[in-house]
Amino acid sequence: MSDLPKKEQLYELIRTNPFISQQDLAAQLGLSRSAVANYIATLVRERRILGRAYVLPNRRPIVCVGASNLDRKLRTLAKLAMATSNPARQDESFGGVARNIAENLARLGTPVALVTAVGNDASGRALLAHAEDAGIDTRAALRLDGHATGTYTAVLDHDGDMAVALADMAIHDEMTPAFLAARAQQRGAAALVVADLNLPQASIAALVEDAARDRVPLVLVAVSEPKMARLPRKLAGVRLLILNVGELAARVGRPLESEAEIAAACIEVQRDGVQDLVVTQGGAGVFYTGPGGLAHLTAPPAQVVDVTGAGDAFAAAVCWSLHSGDSGLALACRRGLQLATLTIGCAQTVHPQLAPGHLDGLLEELILD
Template sequence: MPSPKEPTSKDQLLALVEANPFISQQELADQLGLSRSAVAGHLAQLTREGRILGRAYVLPQRQPIVCLGGTNLDRKLRGLGALQMGSSNPARQHESPGGVARNIAENLARLGLPVHLLTAVGRDAAGQALLAQLQSLGADCAGSLQAADAPTGSYTAVLDPQGDLLIALADMALTDRLDPAFLRQTAPQRAPARWVVADLNLPRETLDALRDEARLRDQRLMLVAVSEPKMARLGEDLRGVELLVLNRGELQALTGRKLGSESALRAAWRQLQHAGLKRLVMSDGARGLRFSEGDDFATMSPPALDPRSIREVTGAGDAMSAGIVAALHRDHEDLRAACALGLRLAALTLQSDATVSEALSPALLT
C-alpha cells in the first residue's frame, strides 16, 4: 500500500501563508529551513499559478470585504397608536446591534462572505457585546478602535404603528475618531481587500484619504450615505469612488438639484459622472431603486410584499447595500444583478424586527 504523499516545501509555504497572509519572506525561510531566495522562487511560482495574489500573498478565495464606519446600539420605539407630539405615547421597544458599516458587515457575514469590520466602540458593555456578536458570525474586527473615555454610539428611531420612520436621533461622535491616523494604523487590514465599503459617518479627511488610496490600489471603493446632513462630508471630487449608494433626498442634497423629474435625475447622474463617480445606486422607497447603466438611469422594482408582513424599515437600506456589494464581489460588472440581490435582502429585512434579518444565509448567493 503506497505511503501518503509527503507535503512539499511549496505546500508547507502555502499553508503558512494561509495562516498569516502578511508573513515576511524571512519568516517563511526561517520556519521552513530554506534560503530566502528559495522562498522567493516558490512565491513567484504560486503567484503565476494564481494560488496567491500579489505581494500580500492573499489567497483569492479569502479576499475580504472591508467595512469601515459606524457601530452603535439601535433602539426602536414603535407607537401602538396614532402618535401625538408633545405628549407621552404608548410604544413597544426593540434593541439590536446597529450602525451602517456594522449592519452591512453582519449581512455579509450571514451570507458566508469573508468580511472585516473596522469601527469604533467604547470599552463599555454595549461595545464589547456588539463586537462579540459580529465575531460569533465569523466577521473579523481586529484593528477596531475601542475607546476607554467615550460610550458606544446609539441610534434611537421612533416609528409609527405601520413601522415607518418618523424621526431618528443618532449619537455617532465616536466615529469621528476614525481619522487618517486610524487609516494608517489599519492599512494591513485593508491591504488584502477586493472591496472597501465605507459609510459617510466617517470624517471628511478620512473619506478623502480612502478615495486617494483607491486610486493608487487595485481596490473598489463603495460609499454608503447615512443622512442628508452628512452628504457634505463627501466633497466634490469623486474620483476613486467605484459606487455610491444613497436615497433620493441624499442625492438631492449632494447635487443641489430638485429631483422631481426623470430629466433632473439623469442630469444629477451626469453631474456625478463628471465629478469622477463610476456607478450610482439610488434607493427610492416603495418604488424600488434606480441605478446607473451607462449614461442612463435604469429602474428596478422591489419584490412584491404583503403589507401585513412588513415589520419596520430600519436596516433595509443597509441590507440592500450589502446585497449589492456581495454580488459585485463575485462579478465586478453586473450592477443590474447586484441590485436585484440588494432588493431581495432588503425585502427580508423589512419583514424582521431585527436590524439585520436572521433569515440571511449563503444559500441566497446561489
Template sequence: MSKKDQLFELVRGNPYISQQELAAQLQLSRSAVAGYLANLTKDGRILGRAYVLPDRSPFICIGGANIDRKLRSKGPLQMGTSNPVSQYESYGGVARNIAENLARLGAATRLICAVGDDAAGQSLLTQADSVGIDVAASLHVSGALSGSYTALLDDAGELVLAMAHMELCESLTPAFLVSRQQQRANAMMTIADMNLPLDSMQLLLDEANVNCTPLVVVAVSQPKMTRLPEQLTGLRLLILNNAELEQRHGHACATHDEMIAAGRRLQAQGVQDVIITLGEQGILFSDSNRGDAWTFCAAVPVESTAVVDVTGAGDAFVAGVCWSLREQPDDLPLACHRGQQLAAITVKTTATVAQQLHSSLFNEEILCNPI
C-alpha cells in the same frame, strides 16, 4: 502533513498571526518560520506581509458600527406625551450591517470601524467575528463610548425619528486609514459609509483613482452629505436616497426627471454610476455600461402586513448590490434587483440583518424600465 503545510493552514485560519506565534505553535525557530513564509510567497500561496490568501480577497467595509436600539409604537404616535412602545436591541451601523449581510452571503469580509473600550465595543467585535467578519484592523479608542443608534418606529414599522451617536467615526482619520494600508491593500471592493470625515473620504477617492479598486460610497443622512467631496473621480458607485440627493444639490427633486438630472450632475463630478433609493417606490439608477441611460426599477412587493421593521433594509440593499457586482461587475440592473430582494427579506424580520441569508436566495426576474 509537512511543517510547511501546517504553517499554511495556520495562516489560512488567521492571516494576522505573528511569526512568533507560528514558531511557538509549530515548535520551530523564527528563522525557520521566515523561510517557510518566503517559500509560500514564492509559490504564490500567500501574498507577502499579512499573509493574504489570493483566493480570499475581501470586501473592505469602512465606517460605522454601533448598538441599535429600536422603539416601536404599539399604536398611533402622539407627539408631546408618553407612548407605549416595544423595544428591541441589535448590532448596527451602516458599514457593520453591510459587512454582516455580505458575510452571511458567504463573502470574505473585513470591517474597519472604531469602538470604545466598553462592553458594547467588545460585544460588537465579538459578534462580528462570530459571523465571519474580520475585525482585526478595527480601532479601539481608550476611554470612549461605542456608538449607538436609537430609532423610533411607528406602529407600521416605519421610521419616524432616529438619533445617532457616531462620534467615534471621527477617529477614522486619513492617518489611521494609512496605518491600515496593508489590511486594505488586497480589497476586491471597498465600501465606505459617510460617517467618515471628509478628508478620509477624499483619501479613499484618491486611492481608488490610482489603484482602480472599485469604491462604493453609501450616504447615511442628510447632515452628513457635507462629507462627500466636490470632485468624485475614482468613485465607482454612489448610493443615496432622494432627500440626500436634494441636500447635495440644494434644491428639491420632486420628479424622476429632476432626480435624474441631479444624478447626472453627480456623474459630471466624476462618479461612474449613481443609485437613488426611493423606499417602497423602487429605485432610479444610471448604467454607464449603456451610455447615459437611466433606469427605474420597482421595489420587490412585500405585503404591508408582512413588514416588521424597515431598519437595515437600505444596508441590505447595498450588500446585495455589491455582492452581485463581485459576481457580474458589468450588470448593474441585476445587482439592483438582487439588492432589492435582500431588502425585502430584511423588512420581514426584527433583526437589522436577516439571519438566514445565502446566495441561492436570489432569483433573476427583473422588473426594470429604461428611461
C-alpha cells in the same frame, strides 16, 4: 500537518489565519524569521498568496469601513402622537451602516472584515464578539478607552415606519486619516472596500484617493442628507455611490422632483469622477446608471414589519454581486431589492435566516413568479 514539508505547513497556517505574523509562524514551525520570510517570498512568487497581507487569491475579502453601534428601537403600540407620551416597546440590537453591511455579507458566505471604532466598554466588547461570531474579521477595529460605543435610537410608529431617529456617533470621528493609514494593509488586500459617510470628511477623501491610486474598487454609502457635506468634491476612484433621492438633492444643491431631474443630477455627480450611482426610492424602487443612461427597477411588494436595516441590506446585496464578479448594476440592484424586501419583513436589523445561496434562491423565485 507535521508530515508536510515546511513550506506547505506554513501555507496551511496562513490559509487558516491570513493575518498571522511572521513571528508566530516561526514559533509554530520551529523556524527562524529569515526562513519564514524566504518561504513567504516563494509563495508570493508562485502567486499562492498575495503580498504582505498573505491573502489567498480566492479569499480576498470585502472590507467595510465605518459605523458600528448599539441600536435601540422604540415602537409605539398605537398611532404615534407627537408632543406627548406614547406607550411603546423597546428592542436593542447591534447596528451601524458598515457593521450591518458586514453582517449581511458574512451571513451570505462572503469573507468580510470590519474597520470601525467602538468604546472599550461592555457594549463595544459585546458588539465585536457578536460580529466575530457572525464570521466578521474585527482585528482592524479601533477600541478606545474613555469613549462610549455609538448609539442609534429609532422611533417607529405602530406600522413599523420610522418617525424619527437620534444618533450619537461622535466616536467615529476618531477614525482619522492616520488611523486608516495604519489599516492600509487590510484595505489593500481587499477585493472591494465599502465605506459609509459616518467617517470624517478628511477620512472619506483619503479613502477616495487610495482607491484611485491602488485601484481597489470603492463603494460609498450615504447615511443622511446632512452628512452629504462630508462627501468630497473629487470622486475619481469611486466605483459606486449608493444614496437616496434626498441625499442626491443635497449633493447637487437643488430639489429633484422628476426622473429627468434625477438623471441630470446623476450625470453631474459622475462628472466629479464616480463611475456609477444607485439612487434608492424606498418602496418606489431604485434608479441606477448604466451605458444607456438612467434605468429604473420597481421594488417588489413587501409586508412591513420593521424598515430598519433595509437600506443596509440593499447595499450589502449590491456589494455581494460586485464581489461575485457579476457584470452590470441591473442584477445587483435586483438582488438588493429582494434582500431589502426580505429584511423589511422581519423584526431584526439583519435577517437571522440569511445564508449562503440565499440571493440566488430569491432571484430564482422572482423569475418563476
